[in-house]
Amino acid sequence: MANLKNSKSQSMGLHKEVLTGRTQQVFFxxxxxxxxxxxxxxxxxxxxxxxxxxxxxxxxxLNDKLHSLMxxxxxxxxxxxxxxxxxxxxxxxxxxxxxxxxxxxxxxxxSIDGPVVRIxxxxxxxxxxxxxxxxxxxxxxxxxxxxxxxxGGDLICKGSVGARTGIDMKGGTIxxxxxxxxxxxxxxxxxxxxxxGDAGINLGDSxxxxxxxxxxxxxxxxxxxxxxxxxxxxxxxxxxKLKVAEIGAGFDFSKMTKVVAGKKLWNYDALEPSxxxxxx
Amino acid sequence: MAKKKNKKIKKIxxxxxxxxxxxxxxxxxxxxxxxxxxxxxxxxxxxxxxKYIEQMGWDDLNWLEDVHMGYEEGRPAVFCRNANGWVTIPxxxxxxxxxxxxxxxxxxxxxxxxxxxxxxxxDLKKAYKKF
Numbered sequence: 075m076a077n078l079k080n081s082k083s084q085s086m087g088l089h090k091e092v093l094t095g096r097t098q099q100v101f102f103x104x105x106x107x108x109x110x111x112x113x114x115x116x117x118x119x120x121x122x123x124x125x126x127x128x129x130x131x132x133x134x135x136l137n138d139k140l141h142s143l144m145x146x147x148x149x150x151x152x153x154x155x156x157x158x159x160x161x162x163x164x165x166x167x168x169x170x171x172x173x174x175x176x177x178x179x180x181x182x183x184x185s186i187d188g189p190v191v192r193i194x195x196x197x198x199x200x201x202x203x204x205x206x207x208x209x210x211x212x213x214x215x216x217x218x219x220x221x222x223x224x225x226g227g228d229l230i231c232k233g234s235v236g237a238r239t240g241i242d243m244k245g246g247t248i249x250x251x252x253x254x255x256x257x258x259x260x261x262x263x264x265x266x267x268x269x270x271g272d273a274g275i276n277l278g279d280s281x282x283x284x285x286x287x288x289x290x291x292x293x294x295x296x297x298x299x300x301x302x303x304x305x306x307x308x309x310x311x312x313x314x315k316l317k318v319a320e321i322g323a324g325f326d327f328s329k330m331t332k333v334v335a336g337k338k339l340w341n342y343d344a345l346e347p348s349x350x351x352x353x354x
Numbered sequence: 355m356a357k358k359k360n361k362k363i364k365k366i367x368x369x370x371x372x373x374x375x376x377x378x379x380x381x382x383x384x385x386x387x388x389x390x391x392x393x394x395x396x397x398x399x400x401x402x403x404x405k406y407i408e409q410m411g412w413d414d415l416n417w418l419e420d421v422h423m424g425y426e427e428g429r430p431a432v433f434c435r436n437a438n439g440w441v442t443i444p445x446x447x448x449x450x451x452x453x454x455x456x457x458x459x460x461x462x463x464x465x466x467x468x469x470x471x472x473x474x475x476x477d478l479k480k481a482y483k484k485f
Contacts, residue, residue: 104444108402109469110409113476114483120411169410190411206435207417208410225435226417245420264390264420283390311393318413334391 112187115168118149129155133162144168158198163191167206180217183210186227199236202229205246211320218255221248224265230319237274240267243284251321257296259286259333268312270322278333286333287312289325300336308332387424388453394419395454402462415461423453423460432460434467437474441467 111117124143128136136153140163143151150171156162160179163172163186170189174182177195187206196214205224211232218236221229226246234252238260245265253271259278265285272290279296286299287308295301309327316322394415399407407415423430426440430449434441443449443463449456467473 104447104463104466108466110406110465111469113469113471113473114479171411188410209412209416226420228414228416246417247419285391307393314396314414 111169112167116144116147118144118147118168118170120149120171122148123150123152124148125152125154127154128159128162129157133159136162137164140166140170140172144170156195160198163189177214186210196233197231202227205229209318215252220250221246224248228315228318230321232321234271240265243267247315249315249319249321251319253290256293259284259299260296262286268315268319270325278335280339281335282339283335283337288331288333289322289329292331292333295333298336298339299333302332302334304330304332387426388422390420390422392422392453392457394457398452398454398458400458400462402465403458406465418461418464421457421461421464423449423456430456430460432464432467434464436468439474 126136126139126143131139136159140151149169152173152175153162154175156174156176156178158177158179161181161184162178163174163183164181165185166172166183166189167187168189172189172191174191174193174195178193178197178201180198180200181203182193182197182201183191183205184200184203185205186202186208189208191208191210193210193212197212197216199217200219200222201212201216202210202224203219203222205221205227207227209228209230211230213232215233216231216235218238219241220231220235220239221243222238222240223242223244224240224246225244228247228249230249232251235250235254237255237257239250239254239258240248240262241257241260243259243262243265247266247268249268251270254269254273256274257276257279258269258273259267259281260276261280261282262278262284263282267284267286269287270289273288273292275293276296277288277292277294278286278299281296281299304327312327312330316325396414399415403415403418410416421432423432423443424440425431426442430443431440432443433439441464447459449459
């Protein structure tokens with residue numbers, strides 16, 4: 075085995091501390107058979123397509139219907155007339171090509187792991203909250219807390235988004251074609267946010283790690299968010315990612331600002347005594 | 355000279371005490387065990403990963419962009435977010451020196467682990483599955 079200590083990446087974020095406390099070690103068997111889907115996942119075919127009219131369905135009934143269609147092997151589902159209902163398309167842990175013809179309300183497509191979703195209208199608060207994997211494309215604007223606590227996948231809004239986009243995100247990529255509201259990247263822990271337009275006040279406030287790329291103006295930086303130098307690796311990644319997002323063709327990346335964590339908040343020993351004083 | 359040396363030793367031991375006390379108090383270390391901001395090198399995507407991306411209908415590595423090879427108790431390991439634990443890479447797998455190549459191996463192994471019928475969550479799913 076190669077020597078880990080001498081050859082691992084030396085970029086920021088890498089540490090040598092030994093984890094103690096809450097940890098578990100699971101040994102892996104590499105002889106597992108080739109399998110790309112979770113245990114119990116539905117075997118769906120992208121070429122098998124159907125439509126549902128959500129006009130007279132409650133959110134629960136529509137979500138149940140989506141599961142029964144996946145069980146029948148449908149890999150492409152078009153939902154007509156979602157009428158801004160809340161919590162549609164949540165908890166899909168399967169590959170699926172899902173299209174909503176219209177707008178969604180609060181908490182649309184939350185906790186998904188795998189599907190490719192396209193929403194032709196707008197979305198309300200907390201779209202794709204806790205998303206694990208997959209791709210979500212919103213053709214118009216999105217409300218507050220867009221991509222709250224996402225852990226993976228690509229979340230794309232071609233229009234503008236509200237406040238606290240990517241709040242507490244722990245992975246994945248959020249891409250916004252327009253502007254973003256206040257506190258974008260608030261308390262983000264890792265992952266990437268790309269905003270092609272302007273960003274509101276307190277950008278990246280209290281961010282622990284991760285990267286934010288801004289194409290337009292930044293109204294103000296939040297606590298511990300600092301500018302960083304954009305690298306050639308960043309630019310090639312941005313070009314590829316925007317192609318995936320179907321936006322930003324011909325965008326001038328030299329004007330982009332890269333924002334990272336200053337990591338002053340990592341110094342808990344220095345911060346907490348003063349916080350304790352304030353609380354007492 | 356001797357006085358200066360003593361002062362240095364005192365300073366080092368004091369800072370070490372602070373770190374260990376803090377880690378003891380919160381029960382875990384602060385920070386990550388790999389570079390969380392390292393972007394993947396797409397030239398190094400393995401045939402297995404290409405097949406996985408194609409099967410899922412995605413354009414790129416998607417969630418796997420955030421998967422990296424870390425270490426657990428001095429051994430290479432990959433973190434499984436579903437099981438919330440480190441999956442240790444077996445000793446018989448020889449690892450390349452490049453972190454980018456290692457990350458691709460970590461991604462491949464993690465998929466095999468997560469999709470395995472022996473994954474720790476399979477039993478939980480059988481017991482508590484709602485739909």
